Ligand SMILES: Nc1ncnc2c1ncn2[C@@H]1O[C@H](COP(=O)(O)OP(=O)(O)OP(=O)(O)O)[C@@H](O)[C@H]1O
């Protein structure tokens with residue numbers, strides 16, 4: 001556990017010292033927010049039913065948040081580390097190999113919270129209001145063509161967005177939130193398990 | 205499993221082998237034994253299999269066949285315990301560029317279970333040992349090659365390992381930095397740490413190592429102390445330039461030297477084949493002086509490790525001249 005904290009602290013330090021790695025991950029969500037506020041909100045005025053009386057900014061905000069969080073840089077940082085040889089130094093230390101992964105994830109968590117907070121603040125400044133205190137990605141499922149709808153329903157990310165969106169637009173909707181959390185936890189666990197397995201079998 | 209004790213050799217490998225995907229036989233059935241307290245050199249040209257051997261001994265690479273123990277611990281059966289007992293500085297310096305030297309050492313301490321004020325004290329102590337106190341709070345990416353090597357060396361020492369592995373610790377360093385590293389290695393060794401280092405430099409193996417093995421194309425071709433290996437090559441040659449002095453009277457003046465094998469008369473010089481050239485010179489000078497014979501000069505040629513390498517592999521290690529068989 002201490003190992004994870006130590007490695008996490010170091011990774012957070014790296015995030016802070018290399019802002020050039022984080023700034024691009026802010027650019028895309030903010031860009032989408034800006035575009036949507038400018039143009040798309042004209043197409044969907046706040047009287048549009050699925051917006052629950054809010055501007056399109058509120059509808060789109062969760063997408064921006066997803067972008068902000070999903071462009072996590074840990075994987076890339078780990079690849080760089082392998083290249084630089086520092087990874088070998090960690091492998092030869094008497095620590096659990098999984099703690100290398102968890103240390104990185106801890107840093108991503110910190111970074112994700114930071115970036116999301118920023119995106120939220122910007123969205124609020126542009127007039128999104130929060131029903132909860134926080135969806136198909138750009139329009140609701142039933143507004144999509146049948147093929148697109150099928151794809152969107154199969155994509156787990158849709159449910160995350162739906163859940164987040166319900167928080168912004170409708171307040172607490174336990175059903176949507178539960179699916180959202182379930183998807184996040186399941187994919188999170190699945191991917192983490194794969195990473196841990198990969199690092200435990202790693203040798204070159 | 206037997207319990208590892210301080211009597212176990214520092215390194216013990218039997219039939220160690222590594223074949224890479226694609227069929228490259230990097231290491232072929234190596235037997236190796238490094239005693240406690242030794243500085244052991246692993247000398248070989250590029251691609252000989254030095255790094256592959258070190259990586260296997262450090263638990264970074266599973267052997268294809270054979271077994272190895274470090275400090276009495278089997279590296280395959282109990283890698284976690286082996287890792288606690290060894291320190292490693294690999295050929296590619298592994299430093300985190302965005303951390304400072306001090307942060308890197310303190311983190312390294314933490315990974316070995318040394319924390320808080322103990323970690324800070326140990327980091328400071330090591331920074332002093334390798335002479336990096338002034339650069340300690342700069343990010344490592346601003347360090348010179350020699351500074352990086354020294355920090356890497358320090359980071360291998362946080363937990364005072366029983367056995368230290370150094371893969372080409374001085375490659376790419378200028379002569380002064382090389383000497384600094386040698387001094388540090390000697391100091392670490394004097395503190396009781398057994399050292400196994402790889403090198404491509406004959407001089408390094410000669411000056412620094414108590415014992416060495418020459419590896420070529422994945423096999424150990426010869427092993428022993430530098431002195432013994434060179435002695436096996438034959439004797440030192442002391443050549444006395446006559447500069448007009450009489451051959452017979454010079455020969456008579458020198459007479460029977462201890463360890464003298466034979467005397468060969470060359471044009472304008474005497475070649476004396478002796479066991480210990482430098483020791484013989486003083487005696488030769490004294491005897492010539494007593495007979496008031498003035499000679500042009502006296503020089504000793506000793507067999508070098510390069511001669512050993514040449515005889516063992518048919519090639520020279522240093523310099524790229526082709527050697528006729
Ligand atoms: N991961 C790998 N996959 C395939 N072949 C490899 C791998 N690592 C090393 N080799 C090969 O194994 C042989 C021995 O390599 P090794 O790195 O052990 O040599 P070395 O003695 O350390 O050389 P150098 O002095 O250049 O560092 C070389 O032929 C090399 O190409």
Ligand SMILES: [Mg+2]
Nearest residue numbers: 254255256295
């Ligand atoms: Mg090598």
